[in-house]
Amino acid sequence: MIVLVNVSKEKAKATRCINAEYPDMYGHYRESKFTQLKHHWFWKMNFVFDEFAPSHNGYVLFLEEDYYASSDLIHFMKLMIQLKYNACKKCDVLTLGAYLKNSYHHKIGNNVYKEVFKAKHNMGFAFERNVWLKIKSCAKQFCEYDDYNYDLSFVYISLQCINPYLMTMSVAAPRVFHIGECGFHQKSIGCNKLYETVLL
Template structure:
């Protein structure tokens, strides 16, 4: 009996120890699961670059300039639904939204709108017109569009809306090559000693604000996972452009996995294309370019590179610092004949209101042949990759115009202003 009692005691003690060990193991396992779940939750509920904001050395909370009555009213207009829903109640399956960004060249806008009206398939999609500033004549042209759904958005922090304060011209701002200490003025010069020009910096501000709004801010597109096509007010669009970009977006994954985008025109704006029976992969051009949300996330991760590079042109900034940071060549797929053409003789914010205004029609010198009216890309064509092209090499520091800390911070504020990256948007990401 004594032996039996001792065995029972040992047996009970063993079971207690075993139970304790099992409970401990279960607790550890549960903790691991919770940590993984929390990690996954953080991943899908935040934008990928939010985890990097502390290391970026910028504010996580945005501090936008005080708005004017006009900018507030325009921002409210950004929430209005698209027009022409009574005519085009539904968008086409696998449609590619088109974003047209404009400033104040009504002569040019007339040309691009007329060309868009003749594009096959245009009624199936949504046209978003992004305005840098508010100009009545430009607004009237857009309000007159009746060939598709149209949504207008206005950059509320455009320098063109602020006449006496940043981001416009402030009375206390330094000008040209002013010495801040001597003049007792505000501002940081660029690498060449020049202080900011609101008219110039608005180019880059508008593009970055627009991208963040279209991809992450607008309810019409923030759940769109496919490609979005971007064009400017001085781009003539051929009748086959929409069908061609749809086909290129489909072919990109299959025939050019190293391609980040699809283009309607060569990167050389003066080229009409090679005219050969091949698809062309080359560096991304800025005339009629389209990419998807996966590529946007890669770009968004490079916000600091974009916002802190001393270069006022958005496209040169992308070519010189953002794309190279991806670690591999950034190719774009296109046809061998252009489906869009750059016809402007002046830059985006030049011409209007000046003595030598840019008022050329532009369409006169662009001939549309029969081959340009329908899809002219063969899915069976091979891809010719142009590997060595002229561009901005390592060490290029930019042309300047973007040295003021306020512009860099505003640019980063645009990066933070929308945080729409939940499990639904994560599920739709694809190459």
């Protein structure tokens, strides 16, 4: 397999790239090491709902290995589920994380918001099988959307394929924190500062 990165469309055709007609919006061709992240996310959802727990219709909470969960995460999620059924029936996704550095838990600790699902809602989210079925019905659009990131592709299908688009109930004060600021997408000095802040 030939991996093409920054080549012209003509060179891509000359090397018989099967995707020569379809570079991304910047004229680049997809690299498997990046694209696999997005497709692994979709595989993971499929595995959990269709293989691992095919009869489970309740919520599934997705946490990544570089997340730190608060001690009241499960309790607060249960409260959100009750609120969803009583006051936010159109909320498809529960978002328990946020990228806030300072969330002032003592002032806004129990507040939640109803919002259109956006990429910022990709941390510590949970949804039921009925939402997975909506996502799965848009598999082609998800896989073919011109982006490497699952969260941007997820937002795309929510707005372009799922009708009505996905709504989330998100926390004002996060119960899930991202402690791996350095990693696949970002490499910088001092990337463990958030981790130190969360644990103090």
